[in-house]
Amino acid sequence: MSTRLFPWLAGFLLAACTVETPPAPSDAPATRTVPEPQYTLTKDQTHNRFSAAIPPVLRVPSGAVIEVHTEEASDGQLTPESTVEDVATLDFDPIHPLTGPVYVEGAEPGDVLAVTLHEIEMGDYGWSAIVPGFGFLADEFTESYLKLFTLEDGATVARFNDDITIPLKPFPGVMGVAPATDEMLSTIPPRANGGNMDDPNLTEGVTVYFPVFVEGALFSIGDTHAAQGHGEVCGTAIEAPMRIVYEVNVLKGGRPIPEPQYESDDFYAVTAFAETLDEAARKATRYMIDYLVAEHGLTREDAYVLASLAGDLKIAEVVDVPHVLVSMHLPKAVLGR
Numbered sequence: 216m217s218t219r220l221f222p223w224l225a226g227f228l229l230a231a232c233t234v235e236t237p238p239a240p241s242d243a244p245a246t247r248t249v250p251e252p253q254y255t256l257t258k259d260q261t262h263n264r265f266s267a268a269i270p271p272v273l274r275v276p277s278g279a280v281i282e283v284h285t286e287e288a289s290d291g292q293l294t295p296e297s298t299v300e301d302v303a304t305l306d307f308d309p310i311h312p313l314t315g316p317v318y319v320e321g322a323e324p325g326d327v328l329a330v331t332l333h334e335i336e337m338g339d340y341g342w343s344a345i346v347p348g349f350g351f352l353a354d355e356f357t358e359s360y361l362k363l364f365t366l367e368d369g370a371t372v373a374r375f376n377d378d379i380t381i382p383l384k385p386f387p388g389v390m391g392v393a394p395a396t397d398e399m400l401s402t403i404p405p406r407a408n409g410g411n412m413d414d415p416n417l418t419e420g421v422t423v424y425f426p427v428f429v430e431g432a433l434f435s436i437g438d439t440h441a442a443q444g445h446g447e448v449c450g451t452a453i454e455a456p457m458r459i460v461y462e463v464n465v466l467k468g469g470r471p472i473p474e475p476q477y478e479s480d481d482f483y484a485v486t487a488f489a490e491t492l493d494e495a496a497r498k499a500t501r502y503m504i505d506y507l508v509a510e511h512g513l514t515r516e517d518a519y520v521l522a523s524l525a526g527d528l529k530i531a532e533v534v535d536v537p538h539v540l541v542s543m544h545l546p547k548a549v550l551g552r
Contacts, residue, residue, distance in 0.1 A: 247420055249334045252282035252460050261286065261312040261437065265410060267429045268397040271318035274431075277465040280333070283314040285387070285437045287341070288454040295340045295363060302344045302359040311389055311402040311411070315435030319463050322432035327466040328392055330434065331422040334460040335385045337366050341373070341441045341455035350450035351533050364453055366441060373442060373453060381442045385457060386417045388438035388447075390475075395428040402438075404538035405488040407474045412486060412540050413452070413532035415443045416477070423477040424466075434463060447534045470509050473502070484544045486531065495541035496528055503543045511550060525549045 253275075260272045275281065287293070290309040293301055322328055345360035347353075364373045372380040389402055391409030405412050409425050417423060425432070436459060443452030476485045485506060487498030500519075503526055507518035522543065531540040 247333070249460055250280045250462065252280050254279060254281045256281065256283045256314050256317075258284040258286045258312070258314060258456065261314050262316070262435065263290070263309055263311045263313060263402055264399040265391060265394055265402060265406070265408060265435075266397060266399045267393045267395060267433065268399070269316055269393065269433070271316045271431065271433060273315070274318040274320065275463065276320045277322070277463065279319070280460065280462045281317060282458065282460050283436060285314050285439045285457050285459065286312045287338075287456045288388070288438050288451070293342050293344070293361070293454070295365075297342070297361060297363070299359050299361045302346060302361050305346060311438050313389055313402065313435035313437035316393060316433035317435070317463065318431035318433060319465055320431070322427050322465045323430055324395070324428055325471065326427040327469060327472060328425045328427050328432045328434060329422050329464040329466055330390065330425065331462040331464075332387075332417065332419055332459065333462060334458075335387075335419050335439075336458040337383065337385050337441050338456035339366055339368070340364060341366055341453040343449070343451045343453055345449055346451070349534075351446070351448040351536065353450075353536075356449070364441070364455075366455060381453070383441050384415060384418055385439065385441050385455070386415055386443075387436050387457075387459065388413045388440050388443070388452065390417070390423060390425075390436045391434070392425045392427060393429045393433035404535045405532070405540045407488070409475045411438065411532075411535060412475065413440075413443065413447045413534070414486065414540065414542060415440070415445060415531075416479075416484065416529075416542070416544075421477050421479045423475055424472060425475050426472050427465075432465075436461070445532075446530050447532045450534045476502070476506070480547070482544045482546050483550075484542050486540060486542045488538060488540050490537040490539070492530065492533070492539050492541065495539050499528060499541045499543040500526070503545060507545075521545075521549075
C-alpha cells in the first residue's frame with residue numbers, strides 16, 4: 216500500500232497490513248502472513264445487485280479482517296454433474312451471488328475504502344462455458360458449450376486437455392461498494408463503485424482502493440475465478456466457489472479517486488470503465504497522470520511522458536459489451552520503490 220497516498224496512515228500500515236517474511240531461498244517463494252479472521256460470512260449471505268438499499272449482513276470497524284465464502288457465478292446452477300444442456304437453460308437472474316454487503320464503521324462519502332486480499336482458496340471444481348447471446352464474439356459463437364474442471368487441493372494448474380494446462384491464479388471477478396442509488400443495478404457491468412471488474416491482477420496480496428459513495432461503504436465480493444485471461448472474451452473464466460480472507464480500512468483525508476485503483480508490492484494501478492476501449496484507455500491514462508502528479512510531485516507533462524515510457528495499459532475485460540474495463544500499471548521499481 217502506498218503510504219504516500221495517505222501519509223498519516225504510514226505507521227499503522229507498517230504494523231497492521233500484510234507482513235512479508237524474511238527473504239526466502241532463491242528456489243522457494245516468499246510466504247505471506249495471513250491475519251486471523253475476526254468475522255465469517257457464509258455463501259448463503261449473498262445478494263446479486265448493487266444498491267444502497269440492500270441492508271448489510273455484517274457491521275465491522277475499520278481494520279477488521281473478514282473471512283467470506285463465495286458461490287460460483289451461476290449460484291449453484293452449474294455443478295460438477297452438469298451437462299451442456301444446463302447451459303442452455305441457465306437463468307441469468309441469480310447470476311453473480313455476492314457475499315455481503317459489509318458495513319464498515321466510519322466510512323463516509325468521499326472517503327476511500329482499502330480492501331486487502333490476504334488469502335484466496337479455491338473450491339474443488341470449476342466450469343467455463345459459452346452462453347448463447349453472451350461474450351465478446353456472441354454473434355459468432357451461438358451454441359452452448361461447457362467445460363468442467365476438477366481443482367485438486369494444492370493444485371497450481373488446471374488441465375484443459377491432454378496437452379494443455381492453465382496456471383491457476385484465483386481472484387474475485389466482482390468487488391465493489393454500494394453506489395449512491397436505491398435502484399437495484401445489475402452486477403454485469405463495471406462501474407465507478409467497482410463491480411464486475413474481472414481484472415485477473417486482483418489476486419492475493421493486492422490492496423484495492425474503492426471510492427466510498429454511501430455511509431458504511433457496503434462492500435461485497437464474489438464471482439470468484441480460478442483462472443482468466445485479460446479480456447475474459449468468451450464470457451466466463453474458470454468459475455469456482457472460494458474462501459477469501461480480506462481486510463478493510465477506511466482512509467480519510469487523502470487523495471480522492473474517481474474509480475477503483477490498486478497496488479501490489481510491485482506496481483501501482485488505476486482502472487477505468489467506459490463503453491469503448493478508446494475512452495476507457497484515455498480515462499486510465501488521465502488517472503495515472505493524476506496519481507503521479509499528486510503522489511510523486513511530477514508536472515503533468517512529465518507524468519504523461521512517464522506513463523508513455525513505463526505505464527502498461529491492459530484490457531481487463533471486454534465481455535460486458537458495450538462496457539469495458541482498462542487498467543494502467545506502473546512498476547514501483549521505476550518510482551524508486
